[in-house]
Amino acid sequence: MSNILIINAHHHYSFSEGKLNGTLVQMADELLTAKGHQTRIVDVDKGWDVEQELANHQWADIILLQTPVNWMGVPWTFKKYMDEVYTAGMGGALCNGDGRKQDAPKANYGSGGTMDGKQYLISLTFNAPEEAFNDPEEYLFQGRGVDDLLFPMHMNFRFFGMTALDTFACYDVMKNPQIESDFQRFQAHLENQIRD
Template sequence: MNVLIVYAHHEPKSFNGALKDIAVAVLTEVGHQVKVSDLYAMNFKAIADRADFKEMLEPDYLKYGIEQRHAYENDALADDIKAEQEKLRWADLLILQFPIYWFSVPAILKGWVDRVFTTGFAYSKGMSYDTGGLKGKRAMLSFTTGDPFDTYAHNGRHGDIDIVLWPIQNGILRFVGFDVLPPFIAWSAARGGQEIRERHLVDYRGRLLALERTEPLFFHLAEDYNESWRLRPGIEARTPGQRTMARDECVSLRNAQVLQLGSSLLAE
């Protein structure tokens, strides 16, 4: 299996660095081919702008998505974008390694997504989700948190981790066609002691050794939705994040109904 690790941490001696290193060691040890895009070490350009295109359709007014497609179709993308796309073509599995920043990925990793997942290559009209441009490949998040698991429970202060990850796992990875594996989460790595970090490394080694046997997360296919892209009647939301949001939507609706009833009683 060919594995691409996109690593986003500024400090090589960080725990994210340790997770990246053990992934390279374990996967190589069992015969997989591994490449690493170390975004900070590469000084990867995170800003999407005119410099991403060697030629433009409309030089006087930048419409980034249109220029992306034109450049992709005419071999006019910047060399660093083309190099990352070649790695993705080569890879069977993509691992994103990062610390959670503000309930999302670090800016340099988001910039990698913005610039590398170009229209025409990763998605386009009629080419998204189960028909995305990277269909047939798998992807997994491996990340660290500052706070423990309980704060990311459905009733935790930060909210359900499935909702936190929805924009990344569904809005980025699944949108471009990946089969998304369950994430590896190193809870409280930033504040935990050495014993906790060592346990995370042991657990991650186990996850890595089981990658080929790991079932992807469930995502609804296109036929589960109606013409308005809502789940058809009788089909229950099962995707992590979507399932949780559906539950919360029911709670919000019930609360709204209670408020409406209260208003009606007051009016009477």
């Protein structure tokens, strides 16, 4: 069984209260604990303690990041969380600097992670329809996929030495939601990706 840190990165707006992301976090918690995993949940919108978050990351075998995609990235509150927590972890809790050595200062940037053997799973909610991705004819993403868009998040986790589980996404959640189907897909995704 695994220790799983679930991070709810949603930031409340009047038009987006966070019910979907909150429900996905609750579903993940219930499903994973029912299978015998240990979970901890962090709700970024409620604030955080840097030292506790470093301890949470060190405790976790798997980090599940649940986040909406706002303006092609994570909410600003989660960016602030990363700036504070991940910077504090540079002294060994998450990584030993950036991995470069004095005798080779231009090689191996980003290889200083101390979280080898740990995994992460990114779960996203989009206003964009699924059809906007992976199609060169579509205007905005020009054939790029979800993981291309979230490449900086993947690199943050890789910086710490972690490896990725498959990304999950709910699409078109504001204009054409398919919530019950999303919930079924999410449950199946977690069961497939996070084994007993």
